[in-house]
Amino acid sequence: MDKVKELFRENGLKATAQRVIVYQALEKIGHASVDKVVEQVASVMPTITVATVYKILESLSGAGLISKMHTEQGKLFYDKTPTLHHHIYSSNDNSIRDFIDPELTSIIIDHLAKKSIDGFELEDISLQLIGKFTKEQN
Amino acid sequence: MDKVKELFRENGLKATAQRVIVYQALEKIGHASVDKVVEQVASVMPTITVATVYKILESLSGAGLISKMHTEQGKLFYDKTPTLHHHIYSSNDNSIRDFIDPELTSIIIDHLAKKSIDGFELEDISLQLIGKFTKEQN
DNA sequence: TTTGGTGCAAACTCTTTGCAGGGTC
DNA sequence: GACCCTGCAAAGAGTTTGCACCAAA
Numbered sequence: 001m002d003k004v005k006e007l008f009r010e011n012g013l014k015a016t017a018q019r020v021i022v023y024q025a026l027e028k029i030g031h032a033s034v035d036k037v038v039e040q041v042a043s044v045m046p047t048i049t050v051a052t053v054y055k056i057l058e059s060l061s062g063a064g065l066i067s068k069m070h071t072e073q074g075k076l077f078y079d080k081t082p083t084l085h086h087h088i089y090s091s092n093d094n095s096i097r098d099f100i101d102p103e104l105t106s107i108i109i110d111h112l113a114k115k116s117i118d119g120f121e122l123e124d125i126s127l128q129l130i131g132k133f134t135k136e137q138n
Numbered sequence: 139m140d141k142v143k144e145l146f147r148e149n150g151l152k153a154t155a156q157r158v159i160v161y162q163a164l165e166k167i168g169h170a171s172v173d174k175v176v177e178q179v180a181s182v183m184p185t186i187t188v189a190t191v192y193k194i195l196e197s198l199s200g201a202g203l204i205s206k207m208h209t210e211q212g213k214l215f216y217d218k219t220p221t222l223h224h225h226i227y228s229s230n231d232n233s234i235r236d237f238i239d240p241e242l243t244s245i246i247i248d249h250l251a252k253k254s255i256d257g258f259e260l261e262d263i264s265l266q267l268i269g270k271f272t273k274e275q276n
Numbered sequence: 277t278t279t280g281g282t283g284c285a286a287a288c289t290c291t292t293t294g295c296a297g298g299g300t301c
Numbered sequence: 302g303a304c305c306c307t308g309c310a311a312a313g314a315g316t317t318t319g320c321a322c323c324a325a326a
């Protein structure tokens with residue numbers, strides 16, 4: 001908890017209780033749409049508002065502490081891991097899970113480096129695997 | 139024009155003037171947000187409504203004639219090419235362009251096939267390259 | 277004390293829906 | 302003629318904004 005506060009200060013963010021809670025909520029669920037975060041946060045601090053959660057998620061992602069993406073549905077998702085990773089999007093239950101595959105990441109980056117699109121400075125890659133889970137997952 | 143109409147009928151869609159115009163607009167611009175499509179369409183048929191364009195784009199994409207995606211901004215984009223391809227997302231001007239690289243596509247698919255995520259049936263992959271264009275493009 | 281964050285409500289943007297009228301097959 | 306599509310207006314979802322109050326540094 002104090003570690004989290006410190007992390008915020010190091011990144012120029014004031015260490016408020018709300019931010020700590022939002023951050024911990026995201027750590028717990030991994031990645032989630034804003035309303036899932038709100039849900040989780042509300043169980044700890046029911047007085048927090050949706051607008052605040054939006055603002056906090058935005059500032060944390062601006063500071064690079066979490067990452068931000070849009071789903072196939074166009075809803076905002078945030079993810080605890082700011083490191084380069086990808087997402088599996090399941091079209092049968094609209095869930096999203098992380099897909100960490102550094103090997104694939106570097107294959108893609110290497111490939112792109114070879115081809116180098118002229119005048120384009122690559123900052124990030126976002127890969128979504130879309131499909132169906134044919135058996136129950138966890 | 140008659141080819142387009144035929145294409146619609148083959149796919150179980152009634153060949154209305156509005157659909158032809160929307161389809162041709164998308165062929166012309168390649169990929170665009172809905173409002174860009176509306177803009178283009180309006181120059182040909184000013185009476186068409188936004189809701190209609192939405193519905194048409196939805197039905198064309200449902201029939202597999204065009205493809206649908208969300209941007210980093212969470213706005214809907216449609217693309218004329220239903221074939222597997224990727225997108226370059228430029229963060230300085232929020233533009234999107236196609237990135238067709240069948241080699242990369244098959245590298246990714248091969249890699250995924252090797253690993254095969256258990257219980258997951260891959261249907262599509264969506265890769266977005268995010269970055270900045272450092273010089274003027276076309 | 278200064279600076280930045282939170283909470284509230286309202287506004288905004290984008291997208292979807294319901295239904296009556298009209299066009300296509 | 303049956304069915305599907307369009308156009309309209311209104312609603313809906315998700316997200317953002319402005320501002321007064323409050324807390325962190």
